[in-house]
Amino acid sequence: MGRRLRDVHAPIMLVICVLCAIGLIMQYSAAGGAWRVFAVPQAIRMVIGFGVFAALVVMPTQRLLQLSYLTYAGCLALLVIVEAMGFIGMGAQRWVSLGVFNLQPSELMKLGVILALARYFHGATLEGTRHILVLLLPAFLVLMPVALILKQPNLGTATIVAFIAFSVCFMAGIRWYYFASVIVAAAAALPVAYSLLHDYQKRRVMTFLDPASDPLGAGYNIIQSKIAIGSGGFIGKGLLNGSQGQLDFLPEKQTDFIFTMLAEEFGFFGSFVLLGLYAVLLAFALLLMRNCRHAFGRLVAAGVGAMLFVHIFINMAMVMGMIPVVGVPLPFLSYGGSFLISTLAACGLLMHVYVNRDANVPRPRQFGL
Numbered sequence: 102m103g104r105r106l107r108d109v110h111a112p113i114m115l116v117i118c119v120l121c122a123i124g125l126i127m128q129y130s131a132a133g134g135a136w137r138v139f140a141v142p143q144a145i146r147m148v149i150g151f152g153v154f155a156a157l158v159v160m161p162t163q164r165l166l167q168l169s170y171l172t173y174a175g176c177l178a179l180l181v182i183v184e185a186m187g188f189i190g191m192g193a194q195r196w197v198s199l200g201v202f203n204l205q206p207s208e209l210m211k212l213g214v215i216l217a218l219a220r221y222f223h224g225a226t227l228e229g230t231r232h233i234l235v236l237l238l239p240a241f242l243v244l245m246p247v248a249l250i251l252k253q254p255n256l257g258t259a260t261i262v263a264f265i266a267f268s269v270c271f272m273a274g275i276r277w278y279y280f281a282s283v284i285v286a287a288a289a290a291l292p293v294a295y296s297l298l299h300d301y302q303k304r305r306v307m308t309f310l311d312p313a314s315d316p317l318g319a320g321y322n323i324i325q326s327k328i329a330i331g332s333g334g335f336i337g338k339g340l341l342n343g344s345q346g347q348l349d350f351l352p353e354k355q356t357d358f359i360f361t362m363l364a365e366e367f368g369f370f371g372s373f374v375l376l377g378l379y380a381v382l383l384a385f386a387l388l389l390m391r392n393c394r395h396a397f398g399r400l401v402a403a404g405v406g407a408m409l410f411v412h413i414f415i416n417m418a419m420v421m422g423m424i425p426v427v428g429v430p431l432p433f434l435s436y437g438g439s440f441l442i443s444t445l446a447a448c449g450l451l452m453h454v455y456v457n458r459d460a461n462v463p464r465p466r467q468f469g470l
Contacts, residue, residue, distance in 0.1 A: 150445030215404030
């Protein structure tokens, strides 16, 4: 156990710790220079998250493989509980109240999907993955949670779960024309999907197309976000000196718009450093996808890399007005316990793959594939 912890990749651990430290500093800034409002609760969640991280690193790969379907089933059960008796907040039913902590199971489901698909395709041969019948169970594993998450409603997280699943299936060797068929079908269904959106979601799309049409209503957030990012300049205005953030012109500054706070106070230079840290973490995932000897590890690395990438891309693109606002948080920086713990758990999976990259992981029998 101790040996596995000593074998972790030290530079990547440093990157993760620096990202967490930046997150705490930005939470301190979002509270106007107070630690107890956001930063201290976030630090407590970080301790829990690093505990999960360490538990995943020391766990034998064979044990993690055995627990993959069970983890998925547990996350799916939590989504059903949310639907039946979930906590309602901000117009959505996404949380389960644990007394001292509101858990958002859809965040944990990202890890459940990664582990379940990696476990499934680890047990299949390359020839087996190219048969269309092989896709039936993975499709069920993905569509069930996506449907439950959409019903909450939570379009952003449902999209991310689908993207993660696509990435793992692609790495598993599924033929390209299956993906093309799904993309074409999704594009053809867009008019129907738009008609099924909630009114606030339709307003987000229209605001994205023309933010100035409702500058004090639906377009307010994105207009203030652009002003804040632009006013940061090259080196920013300094910690606690951002006008849009500190004077409360910027709503949701501690969660979805935390990057805007950082860009205003630390400018292009601070944003570039943050992107550099993310790039190192993503490059680590890519290297593991290439160097890990067993398929389970390669697919887990692919899923975690896809999860981190899509969160970073969507969050930054939406606060800059490049895509509609869909409420996607930024890894390590955004306030929120479930997302922070699931992000650190995902990094724990990544480090688990690194520590066990040369392990011999037998391929379990899987439906004769």
